[in-house]
Amino acid sequence: MTEASSLPLARFTIVEVNDAKVPLCLRLATSLAAKIAADLGADVLKIEPPEGDPVRRAPPLLSQGGSALFEFLNTSKRSLALDLARESGRTTLASLVDKADVVLFEEPASVATSLRQAKATPVEIAAFPLEMDAAQRPVSELAIQALGGLMHMVGEPARKPLKLGGHQASYAAGLTAFTGLMAALAARDAGHRAPSVRVSLAEVMQWVNWKAASGAAASGISPGREGRNSEFQILPCRDGHVAVVYTVTQWPATRTLIGDARLDDPKFSARAGRRQNIAELYAALAPWFADKTREEIQKAAQARGVPFGPIFSPAELLQTEQYMARGFLADMAHSTQGTLRLPQLPVQWNGRSFAPRPAPELAA
Amino acid sequence: MSERPLAGVRVLDFGLLTAGANTSAMLADLGADVIKIESGAYLDPFRVIGKIDSDEGWWNRSPQFRFTNRNKRGLALNLKDPEGQRVIRELAVHCDVVVENFRRGVLDRAGLGYKQLSAVNPRLVFAAISSQGDTGPERMNVSFGSTLDATSGIASLTGYEGEEPRISGMDVNYPDQIVSLFATGIVIAAVTEARRTGQGAFLDFSQREVASFTLGEEILAASADPDHRLSPRGNTEAGVAQQDAYQCADGKWLAVTLDTHDPSMAAFCAGKDRDTALKALLAKGIAAAPCLDGKDLLRDIALQGVTLVRDEKGGLVKGLPYRLDGTGLAIERPAPDLGQHTDEVLRELLGYDDARLKQLNDSGVTSTTPTIGEV
Numbered sequence: 156m157t158e159a160s161s162l163p164l165a166r167f168t169i170v171e172v173n174d175a176k177v178p179l180c181l182r183l184a185t186s187l188a189a190k191i192a193a194d195l196g197a198d199v200l201k202i203e204p205p206e207g208d209p210v211r212r213a214p215p216l217l218s219q220g221g222s223a224l225f226e227f228l229n230t231s232k233r234s235l236a237l238d239l240a241r242e243s244g245r246t247t248l249a250s251l252v253d254k255a256d257v258v259l260f261e262e263p264a265s266v267a268t269s270l271r272q273a274k275a276t277p278v279e280i281a282a283f284p285l286e287m288d289a290a291q292r293p294v295s296e297l298a299i300q301a302l303g304g305l306m307h308m309v310g311e312p313a314r315k316p317l318k319l320g321g322h323q324a325s326y327a328a329g330l331t332a333f334t335g336l337m338a339a340l341a342a343r344d345a346g347h348r349a350p351s352v353r354v355s356l357a358e359v360m361q362w363v364n365w366k367a368a369s370g371a372a373a374s375g376i377s378p379g380r381e382g383r384n385s386e387f388q389i390l391p392c393r394d395g396h397v398a399v400v401y402t403v404t405q406w407p408a409t410r411t412l413i414g415d416a417r418l419d420d421p422k423f424s425a426r427a428g429r430r431q432n433i434a435e436l437y438a439a440l441a442p443w444f445a446d447k448t449r450e451e452i453q454k455a456a457q458a459r460g461v462p463f464g465p466i467f468s469p470a471e472l473l474q475t476e477q478y479m480a481r482g483f484l485a486d487m488a489h490s491t492q493g494t495l496r497l498p499q500l501p502v503q504w505n506g507r508s509f510a511p512r513p514a515p516e517l518a519a
Numbered sequence: 520m521s522e523r524p525l526a527g528v529r530v531l532d533f534g535l536l537t538a539g540a541n542t543s544a545m546l547a548d549l550g551a552d553v554i555k556i557e558s559g560a561y562l563d564p565f566r567v568i569g570k571i572d573s574d575e576g577w578w579n580r581s582p583q584f585r586f587t588n589r590n591k592r593g594l595a596l597n598l599k600d601p602e603g604q605r606v607i608r609e610l611a612v613h614c615d616v617v618v619e620n621f622r623r624g625v626l627d628r629a630g631l632g633y634k635q636l637s638a639v640n641p642r643l644v645f646a647a648i649s650s651q652g653d654t655g656p657e658r659m660n661v662s663f664g665s666t667l668d669a670t671s672g673i674a675s676l677t678g679y680e681g682e683e684p685r686i687s688g689m690d691v692n693y694p695d696q697i698v699s700l701f702a703t704g705i706v707i708a709a710v711t712e713a714r715r716t717g718q719g720a721f722l723d724f725s726q727r728e729v730a731s732f733t734l735g736e737e738i739l740a741a742s743a744d745p746d747h748r749l750s751p752r753g754n755t756e757a758g759v760a761q762q763d764a765y766q767c768a769d770g771k772w773l774a775v776t777l778d779t780h781d782p783s784m785a786a787f788c789a790g791k792d793r794d795t796a797l798k799a800l801l802a803k804g805i806a807a808a809p810c811l812d813g814k815d816l817l818r819d820i821a822l823q824g825v826t827l828v829r830d831e832k833g834g835l836v837k838g839l840p841y842r843l844d845g846t847g848l849a850i851e852r853p854a855p856d857l858g859q860h861t862d863e864v865l866r867e868l869l870g871y872d873d874a875r876l877k878q879l880n881d882s883g884v885t886s887t888t889p890t891i892g893e894v
Contacts, residue, residue: 214757215740223740284824298808301774320676334704350843362840371813398669464669470741480655496742501728
């Protein structure tokens with residue numbers, strides 16, 4: 156591995172401020188943005204409350220103690236515990252931020268007002284848009300997926316709406332904050348005044364779910380969860396499940412692949428007819444899947460250019476041939492946890508990956 | 520605002536649909552000059568998917584295309600024609616960034632891959648966004664949106680408790696939406712490096728990896744503990760006492776997150792209209808939010824923040840996922856008609872004259888109408 160000094164962000168210093176009592180979904184977004192910069196070589200100093208970032212105690216937990224969530228989100232950073240309720244803690248913070256290029260913090264933090272005035276460029280993570288004036292409104296990952304219209308899109312129409320798995324509201328905002336941070340660094344680097352950056356989870360979720368608004372504006376009808384009426388559905392196979400996905404132009408190849416005479420019925424030849432007869436269509440598709448493995452299905456489908464998606468669990472992804480071949484998963488030697496395998500940044504830069512270094516211990 | 524962060528950066532944009540076209544749109548939002556390349560023989564599929572009528576010029580009216588390609592200039596150049604390829608190589612000399620999300624190998628075969636373009640411009644940052652990345656046994660695999668919900672692991676954690684996994688579906692295609700949020704930042708990092716060192720970079724993005732990256736802690740936990748098995752968990756979340764969507768007396772759904780277990784929550788919501796239940800819960804310091812739909816989002820101007828904006832023709836388009844110096848996005852130009860700026864850009868950057876432009880048009884290298892048939 157190349158020296159840290161040759162990493163692309165090695166010239167930059169970033170302070171990530173964890174104030175006490177900030178909603179967890181905001182903390183995760185801030186931490187993800189700073190982690191990406193740290194893995195790219197920025198010197199990231201994470202300020203934690205004396206009892207530590209609450210994410211240190213958040214699931215999924217590791218069997219030897221510690222949190223997988225914390226270990227993932229805080230790679231390649233340094234840490235310093237400061238009590239921001241005390242004057243001395245705030246003074247130390249101010250001097251650290253003075254020397255940094257960027258400071259990341261959350262809107263409800265007690266120190267937010269002073270950090271917005273810092274010499275370092277402020278990157279602020281909030282729950283809601285400025286226009287809502289709702290800095291103190293209670294918030295959660297689920298609340299953001301609801302408010303952003305994403306839950307309305309997932310599940311059966313007659314049953315409750317569902318969230319997408321994982322911390323998608325937090326992480327989409329974290330990716331956004333990273334890009335905002337890079338825009339600020341690029342401006343500083345070019346000798347311009349850098350713009351302050353504000354990212355709200357609710358805005359990011361709506362932006363990601365833009366087809367809900369564009370669909371409603373175009374047709375007057377809100378797109379919504381279609382479940383068993385959807386063109387794309389999940390079918391069981393011999394060793395799991397497969398997502399049935401194909402575009403209009405891929406339908407003839409899909410029909411040939413499945414090879415069931417029932418699919419030759421003219422009512423299935425156009426998209427409108429397939430939608431009108433969706434239950435019958437899936438009844439004709441299902442038997443082909445039932446006696447095959449995910450691997451057999453993927454091979455046969457890809458051979459015809461059909462994008463069916465076998466469903467893998469996180470544990471199975473550890474064994475995925477494609478991820479092994481690309482070195483997407485890094486083995487990270489951890490002082491107390493042994494070797495941990497985790498995803499690296501999802502980019503290869505001139506063929507190079509960015510190996511993460513273990514998250515810091517809590518130190519005063 | 521003072522000079523924008525990417526002022527002076529020019530992008531040669533082969534991006535299609537969301538993953539590619541939105542990455543270059545985000546670069547345009549930051550001040551880059553983005554020139555989008557299509558051809559009469561190969562339109563951005565969003566022009567076709569979003570077809571709303573069959574009248575003359577239908578390819579310029581797709582809402583999805585308009586949403587994603589505002590603030591760009593548009594060129595139509597035939598990439599299969601050696602003359603079109605030559606023009607693009609000339610353009611690449613004047614650009615800082617290439618964004619593309621073709622299937623692997625397409626641009627290489629046209630003589631327009633990273634190797635060929637970096638030979639004429641070593642400072643070029645070349646962002647290749649693909650389903651599986653540029654290497655590995657699955658590099659040529661096709662996917663479409665929700666294929667990657669499945670293969671990335673997200674679907675395995677999504678669904679009703681104890682039932683089969685679920686995908687985000689064709690009206691969301693979630694993995695397509697998040698890649699540009701990450702890729703844009705990496706492109707900016709590479710542009711600042713190229714300014715400093717004079718050396719560009721080949722950036723290889725796998726959309727599937729971006730989606731799996733959002734489950735990093737679950738993959739890490741599974742590596743430490745082979746018994747870390749997961750399945751669809753409804754609306755629950757590890758470490759959260761109680762969390763679900765509850766139906767209210769008016770039939771509307773309310774999402775609620777509780778720090779302590781409360782078996783009466785379903786009955787509480789069922790006995791009140793959603794707005795009443797929402798106010799009562801927020802007043803108690805409980806995180807609650809309505810499950811909104813597209814029409815709700817269009818109505819709620821405060822909630823929209825800077826995410827939606829109208830272009831000069833009054834069309835609704837995509838805004839920003841963040842705000843810089845507190846402001847949203849100014850739409851300087853609506854999404855381009857097919858080939859709208861071909862002549863303008865070839866004059867400006869390459870100094871082509873009328874005779875040369877006419878010759879390109881007469882030979883079908885440039886165009887403003889699709890050559891594809893009925894779609």
